[in-house]
Amino acid sequence: MKIEILKTKEEIGKRAAKEFIDVIQKNPEAILGLATGSSPIELYKNLVQAYSNEEISFKNVKTFNLDEYVNIDKNHPQSYFTFMNQNLFSEIDINMNNVNIPAGVGNLEEICKDYNKKLEENVRDIQILGIGTNGHIAFNEPGTKFTQITHITQLAEQTINDNTRFFDKKEDVPTQAISMGLSNIMDSKKIVLIATGKNKASAIKQMIEGKQTEELPASILQNHKDVLILIDEEAASKLKN
Numbered sequence: 001m002k003i004e005i006l007k008t009k010e011e012i013g014k015r016a017a018k019e020f021i022d023v024i025q026k027n028p029e030a031i032l033g034l035a036t037g038s039s040p041i042e043l044y045k046n047l048v049q050a051y052s053n054e055e056i057s058f059k060n061v062k063t064f065n066l067d068e069y070v071n072i073d074k075n076h077p078q079s080y081f082t083f084m085n086q087n088l089f090s091e092i093d094i095n096m097n098n099v100n101i102p103a104g105v106g107n108l109e110e111i112c113k114d115y116n117k118k119l120e121e122n123v124r125d126i127q128i129l130g131i132g133t134n135g136h137i138a139f140n141e142p143g144t145k146f147t148q149i150t151h152i153t154q155l156a157e158q159t160i161n162d163n164t165r166f167f168d169k170k171e172d173v174p175t176q177a178i179s180m181g182l183s184n185i186m187d188s189k190k191i192v193l194i195a196t197g198k199n200k201a202s203a204i205k206q207m208i209e210g211k212q213t214e215e216l217p218a219s220i221l222q223n224h225k226d227v228l229i230l231i232d233e234e235a236a237s238k239l240k241n
């Protein structure tokens, strides 16, 4: 794991974007693994900027998102599809046929199977990740097997509480999601993980310095050969070195 501690969210977003821009410039048909949440927002701003400056084009790029809430239609204001559209897709020249986000409504078993097949056929060149306060990545909650593929997952109580801020009330927060599995995430050639703020410090410490355990899903990344961790001082505050 390569770890960089940076001062601000803006610097982190810029640093992460550099990795993505390099990948797209080397291969205009790159396959990107994308994520939602507050952590990647600055990355997306920088990618939109790089597109506006004509440094990169997304015309032949393919994307695969990590997850989507179950029972939330893609047009719902809190769907991950809406999030991606607002923060990235509507601002760039991507072909929407090349955008892949699992649907949260329909025959969920079939959706998981199809998505997993597509992931196997489309190895990501680079994957962006955030991390949950309980150490989850995508929606792979503590206790998820390291061998897990795309699946329907029950959100942990802590995750539901963390996500309540996006909904009017706790009862509106979805309790299930469709998520890439840990095994799918590990298939990406390169991984960039972003975390900022004190509430991530404990998960970051366990991910980097803790023992590898399915109780802390992000600890699986200790096994990946090309991971870049971008954190601010608060998220790094519990690290020994």
Ligand code: GLP
Pocket (backbone or CB within 6 Å): 035, 036, 037, 038, 039, 040, 066, 067, 129, 130, 131, 132, 133, 137, 138, 139, 159
């Ligand atoms: C959600 C997403 C994760 C994300 C996490 C952290 O649970 N499924 O992919 O990493 O939230 O979100 P944030 O970046 O807003 O802290």
